Amino acid sequence: MTAPTDAGEAEAKPAGKNKHNFSKDNLPLEINMGWCKACNLCIALCPTQVFEPDRDGKPIQARPEACTLCTICWVHCPDFAIVSKHK
């Protein structure tokens, strides 16, 4: 594990926004709908309300720009249905 180079990464990060610039075309997470059981845990535990339930109660990423990659959703997913694309 190498220490992050502070100067270069701080400049590349746009002010006030997540450095990944998540949007509907650039989603932070992959959700495996075949494994999801619609337990509602990720929707309820997300601190920035990224998810919204679809008609089956399964999560869809309604506000991807709010995601801070805090890992709470996939750490608490009992069925390993949420996979993060980022570290």
Next chain:
Amino acid sequence: MPVVEKQRSDVILQYLRPKKKFPSVWCPGCGNGIVMGALIRAIDKLGYKRDEVCCVSGIGCTSRMPVYLDFNSLHTAHGRALAFATGVKFAQPNMKVIVITGDGDALAIGGNHFIHACRRNIDITTILINNFIYGMTGGQGSPTTPAGAFSTTTPYGNVEKQFDPCGLAQAAGASFVGRSTVFHTPQMEKMIMAALEHKGFSLVEVIANCHTYYGRLNKQGDPVAMVNSFKENAVMLGKAQTMTPDQLKGKYVIGTLHENKEATEFCDEYQKVVDVRMAGGKAR
């Protein structure tokens, strides 16, 4: 302990059995899946090879877990997981033996095996998932059902007092005892890592949700309500020491409750006796 590194969530998928059908048999939102993910990430961070790890379990919802994990596995008789694990550890002292067990499996049916494994201080990591009830058989009261709680066998409230698995293990001689909940998953993951690295009997009690039986009968019918109740009722060990017993009623004290690194381990002591006898000397 090695440096904890943030990891991609897809390491879990590498450790699942490829021929098993997913999703798992557990109810939607079951805490067992959260513990399984934490266990896989802990093993991955410690860098154990798959052949070095052996998962042993008994019977119950929790004990379905080794069926999905791609390690050496042993799915044994009800309550006897620790007895089988003792045999595995004795035959292969270098293997990391993990016992995954539930509250009924470890404390009711296998209560004797549990206290004697603690007494021997054999190098086994036990993950006891405590959901206060027998989930698989239909919600009967277990030794850890709290007094006053409802279950299908205690429809007017439980009159028995509940077991404290951590206190029991510590009193019986286990050298690492910790408690966590499914809400505090990162802490649980670090505790499992510490328990796997510890030499001697280590117990990690994880308070988990069974909303299908325990929650439904006790006004917490969905997983979110139960997981949030763990968040509200969990108290860290440092804070708990400043609180009175009345304030601690109904709370779960979480953290590493007991650790003794000097305690002698069973396999080491046995090997010493073997070495002395093989050299022709007298034991002791």
